[in-house]
Amino acid sequence: MTNxxxxxxxxxxxxxxxxxxxATVANVVCGFDILGFALNEPNDIITLSISNGPGxxxxxxxxxxxxxxxxxxxxxxxxxALLEETPDVQGFTLxxxxxxxxxxxxxxxxxxxxxxxxxxxHLLGNRFSKADLVRFAMFGEKVASGVKHADNIAxxxxxxxxxxxxxxxxxxxxxxxxxxxxTVVHPQIEVRTADARQILRQKVLLKDxxxxxxxxxxxxxxxxxxxxxxxxxxxxxVIIEPVxxxxxxxxxEVKKRCKEAGALGGGISGSGPSIFMLSKxxxxxxxxxxxxxxxFTRIGIAYHTHLTTINSEGAKVVPL
Amino acid sequence: MTNxxxxxxxxxxxxxxxxxxxATVANVVCGFDILGFALNEPNDIITLSISNGPGxxxxxxxxxxxxxxxxxxxxxxxxxALLEETPDVQGFTLxxxxxxxxxxxxxxxxxxxxxxxxxxxHLLGNRFSKADLVRFAMFGEKVASGVKHADNIAxxxxxxxxxxxxxxxxxxxxxxxxxxxxTVVHPQIEVRTADARQILRQKVLLKDxxxxxxxxxxxxxxxxxxxxxxxxxxxxxVIIEPVxxxxxxxxxEVKKRCKEAGALGGGISGSGPSIFMLSKxxxxxxxxxxxxxxxFTRIGIAYHTHLTTINSEGAKVVPL
Numbered sequence: 001m002t003n004x005x006x007x008x009x010x011x012x013x014x015x016x017x018x019x020x021x022x023a024t025v026a027n028v029v030c031g032f033d034i035l036g037f038a039l040n041e042p043n044d045i046i047t048l049s050i051s052n053g054p055g056x057x058x059x060x061x062x063x064x065x066x067x068x069x070x071x072x073x074x075x076x077x078x079x080x081a082l083l084e085e086t087p088d089v090q091g092f093t094l095x096x097x098x099x100x101x102x103x104x105x106x107x108x109x110x111x112x113x114x115x116x117x118x119x120x121x122h123l124l125g126n127r128f129s130k131a132d133l134v135r136f137a138m139f140g141e142k143v144a145s146g147v148k149h150a151d152n153i154a155x156x157x158x159x160x161x162x163x164x165x166x167x168x169x170x171x172x173x174x175x176x177x178x179x180x181x182x183t184v185v186h187p188q189i190e191v192r193t194a195d196a197r198q199i200l201r202q203k204v205l206l207k208d209x210x211x212x213x214x215x216x217x218x219x220x221x222x223x224x225x226x227x228x229x230x231x232x233x234x235x236x237x238v239i240i241e242p243v244x245x246x247x248x249x250x251x252x253e254v255k256k257r258c259k260e261a262g263a264l265g266g267g268i269s270g271s272g273p274s275i276f277m278l279s280k281x282x283x284x285x286x287x288x289x290x291x292x293x294x295x296f297t298r299i300g301i302a303y304h305t306h307l308t309t310i311n312s313e314g315a316k317v318v319p320l
Numbered sequence: 321m322t323n324x325x326x327x328x329x330x331x332x333x334x335x336x337x338x339x340x341x342x343a344t345v346a347n348v349v350c351g352f353d354i355l356g357f358a359l360n361e362p363n364d365i366i367t368l369s370i371s372n373g374p375g376x377x378x379x380x381x382x383x384x385x386x387x388x389x390x391x392x393x394x395x396x397x398x399x400x401a402l403l404e405e406t407p408d409v410q411g412f413t414l415x416x417x418x419x420x421x422x423x424x425x426x427x428x429x430x431x432x433x434x435x436x437x438x439x440x441x442h443l444l445g446n447r448f449s450k451a452d453l454v455r456f457a458m459f460g461e462k463v464a465s466g467v468k469h470a471d472n473i474a475x476x477x478x479x480x481x482x483x484x485x486x487x488x489x490x491x492x493x494x495x496x497x498x499x500x501x502x503t504v505v506h507p508q509i510e511v512r513t514a515d516a517r518q519i520l521r522q523k524v525l526l527k528d529x530x531x532x533x534x535x536x537x538x539x540x541x542x543x544x545x546x547x548x549x550x551x552x553x554x555x556x557x558v559i560i561e562p563v564x565x566x567x568x569x570x571x572x573e574v575k576k577r578c579k580e581a582g583a584l585g586g587g588i589s590g591s592g593p594s595i596f597m598l599s600k601x602x603x604x605x606x607x608x609x610x611x612x613x614x615x616f617t618r619i620g621i622a623y624h625t626h627l628t629t630i631n632s633e634g635a636k637v638v639p640l
Binding site: 030031032033034035163164165166171173175200201202203204205206207209210211212213214215216217218219220221224225230233234239 | 545
């Protein structure tokens, strides 16, 4: 649907579209800062219209009380970045209905930032490339966490599993993956992305780094070769998880029980507190969900679970 | 040809075979300690016979004056390890004709260690798996460098490009690669593997490690997807090369000129001093060879070059 001739469709004030923007899992155990994948559920619902502006008007259609001043809002910041390269449009009006809880660790801010630029691009005749959209959406991530990272944004826009080989220059590679069932548990505790970054050590042992790059190489090979066992063996993180998992009560027990229930492996989603597990089949993924629920019930922490698969399309336009 | 029933063929004293055992490139820029590939040239020629023993008798058919006491010899140590699991054989006699210069950085010791165990396995009816052969051959690497590394051994035995995801437990993954032309230059200077290891820092910056695992993930994806541009973009090493390249006069100039001549990229082969470059086609690989030659001629260091391709078979039995 990309407008390959790059002929700009004249934007019409009042034209509106609706986008489903998915949750995403970033880091993916051994892929800290470079790997992510999109989920089929949950999704945010974004309704965007071209307005006379100037700038971005934000209406929240949920109970999260997110900022409505565009500069302070993840979606707003992404749209402002896009508007700077869109001289023929004065502004947008956004109705944001989030179902992905902010702070859950499954890419809530990325879904907002990526979803609005996908919607805007649709209204503008798809004049921008996906790489451009990632670039705009990263301004939203900067509002959310202070860092322009792309490991949630990229899978949200490209769908599937994405490798961000490099941020500067931006180099995104889509990785074909076999069918994978994903179970996510979101324990209702707060882990701030900024805190989760701050506790990481600035230096790591070379021998640990070697283990980590052996595992990420194995994970990429496992995904591309459809080798589930290799995927499972490679889902090991000797650098980030040992530090960050301390912030998530029950983490070790969840991981152990889920693997015993047949999960290929998994770990912290993004910077947490959500934990994800990958399974080869739906029955295992459901068994994994029960283990997750049992642990947090025992500990006495409220939680949500999601039982889903990898979303191959990313944020997509749906009928109004 | 593996004997799947694991029925041992009775070894016959005096039975002999000949194996061509190839040079290999380990580390492969961003794949320090985990990646390697085999070359179609040069090869060592190994002639192995089952003997009445006891132990391993070594005859050198070249001018390298390598130790002939089995325990001190790379091939001998590998064969001793194999003999410990071969109660029905008393010993071997090896005639070793090396063309891969020891200390060149293109897996001379691995060719010796891997070649002899491939030959022995052939004489024993292929009773051992390739993973077993890697395990035996690593004893040879330990004699050579003090470390049981497998990043030359594995490609020498499996052929093609191999990922060593883990050494303990041993986990080797063959990676299907597109046609790649390899140019190698061996400047006649000495870089001892042990020295090249010692100058590495024990700790690295997390941000550098992240770059490195982004690149190794990109390189694996580029190989498996046959994406030459991605292979080229991923051939970047921010951790090992900046330290080790200091030991190789002319390194930066070689790299710059080869890339300008069209090479996809490359770097230090193993721990050096050889430098390898990958190219998409034979003409570029030949142009790259000229650049390498020009640099070392100008500096006044004697050199050898090899113009070859990736060897997909590994060490192989050839007619006597």
